[in-house]
Amino acid sequence: MKKVTRSTHDRKIxxxxxxxxxxxxxxxxxxxxxxxxxxxxxxxxxxxxxYGLLMFVLSNEEDVLIE
Incomplete structure (x- = not known):
């Protein structure tokens, strides 16, 4: 199952x-x-x-790929 992460390449804020x-x-x-x-x-x-809570709860996409 894919994990929800913050995008590093498709971000506005x-x-x-x-x-x-x-x-x-x-x-x-x-x-x-x-x-x-x-x-x-x-x-x-x-x-x-x-949105503000998700900024701190979700990890960056890069961090998940490294693990």
């Missing part, structure tokens, strides 16, 4: 959405658009906090 798109097997633009679309109705707070 921290690579969280790029890594999530690789794990889901869909284009990263789709994940980014969905993130923006869900950002405003949710009141921004839950998704921004979730």
């Amino acid at each position: 921290a690579g969280v959405l790029g890594g999530l798109s690789e794990w889901l097997g869909i284009h990263s633009s789709v994940v980014r658009v969905l993130f923006i679309l869900f950002l405003f109705p949710s009141g921004m707070f839950p998704l921004v906090i979730s």
Whole structure:
């Protein structure tokens, strides 16, 4: 089973959405658009906090490949 990691080559801020798109097997633009679309109705707070937590919880793609 593939592990969710932060992308090192497909990142705009921290690579969280790029890594999530690789794990889901869909284009990263789709994940980014969905993130923006869900950002405003949710009141921004839950998704921004979730993104921030994932920045620290998920390891970089390079770190997983070395192990």
